[in-house]
Amino acid sequence: MGNLEKGSGVYVEGLSTTIKAMQELGASREVLTEPGYQAAMILIRAAKPLVPVKTGVLVSTLRPRRIQAGASIQAGGKRAPYANPIHWGWAVVSYAHKGSLKPGTYRGIMPQPFFSEALGYTKEEILNNYENLMRKAIDNLPGATK
Numbered sequence: 001m002g003n004l005e006k007g008s009g010v011y012v013e014g015l016s017t018t019i020k021a022m023q024e025l026g027a028s029r030e031v032l033t034e035p036g037y038q039a040a041m042i043l044i045r046a047a048k049p050l051v052p053v054k055t056g057v058l059v060s061t062l063r064p065r066r067i068q069a070g071a072s073i074q075a076g077g078k079r080a081p082y083a084n085p086i087h088w089g090w091a092v093v094s095y096a097h098k099g100s101l102k103p104g105t106y107r108g109i110m111p112q113p114f115f116s117e118a119l120g121y122t123k124e125e126i127l128n129n130y131e132n133l134m135r136k137a138i139d140n141l142p143g144a145t146k
Helices: 015-024 029-050 083-088 114-139
Strands: 003-006 009-012 063-065 072-074 090-092 106-109
Touching: 009 114, 015 029, 015 114, 029 063, 029 072, 029 114, 083 106, 083 114
Parallel strands: none
Antiparallel strands: 003 009, 063 072, 090 106
16 A cells, blocks of 8 residues: 555555445445554554643544544544644634634744644554554455455
């Protein structure tokens, strides 16, 4: 499996074709989502010490998501709606904001890209683990040639 950088993540070349073939061979949703879930857990473990902590709420919202096409993680939500500005920064408001903020207002939140930094540290481990789990899943499918 090759990989190319895409946005703030990793793109696995040919993954959608592989998943489609696995589905045709009868792979369950659980089999298809487990490698991505494990990849997300590796990233979360690496990101936790990098998350800025004032109250601990933001770090408590790091969650893996089970999806068929790879891995996904999320942070924030209702308990910590500020997750994106903390990660990506927020220097200038470029749209009319609810309340008193006008476009062009300086927010002064410097980026603290804990997920991006953690991905830099763990990318090879994530890819190797994902590939190994996918190979095991493929080998265990009925009708798969070993």
